[in-house]
Amino acid sequence: MSADWPAWEVFVRARRGVNHVHAGTVHAPDAGLAIENARDLYTRRSEGVSLWVVRSSDVVSSDPDERHSMFDPAADKSYRQPTDYELPPEVAHM
């Protein structure tokens, strides 16, 4: 088995004014070819105006086993939401 090139995560900006969004991965020996492969794979139908590639091994992820302690504390803080505040109907838009 010949070792494959490293994987790169691909992010595509669909048009000016919006974020780059994760699209998928490519394999490539270096960043330049990763960009070219990403162009060929993810923007064949005008899906993007800009690309980012990041080596998959450089992505740091939160620990899935700690997701409860990480994210559950936000669940009981509804006062952070605008809908938590009931106002008289006369205040139409706030």
Place this chain on the structure above:
Amino acid sequence: METEEEKFDALIDADDRIEPTDWMPENYRKTLIRQIAQHAHSEIIGMQPEGNWLTRAPSLRRKAILTAKVQDEAGHGLYLYGAAETLGTDRSELLDLLHAGRQKYSSIFNYPTLTWADIGAIGWLVDGAAIMNQVPLCRCSFGPYARAMVRICKEESFHQRQGFQIMLTLANGTDAQREMAQDALNRWWWPTVMMFGPADADSPHSEQNMRWGIKRISNDDLRQKFIDATVPQAELLGLTIPDPDLHWDEERETYDIGEIDWDEFWTVVGGNGPCNDDRMATKVGAYNEGEWVREAASAYAIKQAARAKEVAA
């Protein structure tokens, strides 16, 4: 305290998605790797029957269309290898298994493309059947597979429409062109009907895969949907589906078809179809002949990285 398995089952019951970092049963992982790999291999091998006509497409426009379509198939394969890799395998391992004959690809690609009309029939019928199969997979319980399928389905619609248009052009053409279209339909109809796999009664893994949300609609139900959608299209083309038993069933409000030749299906699955050896030889040959390109690109990357370090130092 909930066990990992209970948490997994709860996500499945809620029709929620499983993501790569979640715990999952070993069999769920194995089943998905096998299915996604087989799907990826099918896209890659599927480039061959159509690639056969790239240099002989009847016009520059048809050639550009076919080139784009074959390129899409390569892309679909890559999306799917990427989805499989999130399950802890890697592309080179899957390619090794394919090259060693230990993983399969869809049997439909073991049939030859003898005339230009076959390119129309493949787009119309084979891609039409693939869409029937793939649309429910956009709701597959495994997130990366479902997301890859959304991307693929968006592109697949062009494939079917360009194929139908080829058939339409031929069907409205000269007698010779009409005969060519009919001949292509005659040869591709039954293999396409078989693409949905064995009858439900003979499909042993279906139940578990339904439970896991990997499969959403049964083989026979998908096959029926495909037939019901395709028969009126054949009528529109003025072509005859090669099945004397085909008729509208008033009671079931659906088309009944004649008996499927499952011996043929299992012969092709077993490696003895018209093009099995040729497809594998071409695939392995292309991979081996590309070795120097991969080596050169890797050597270049190492050299560039070393040069960048020198400049920095």
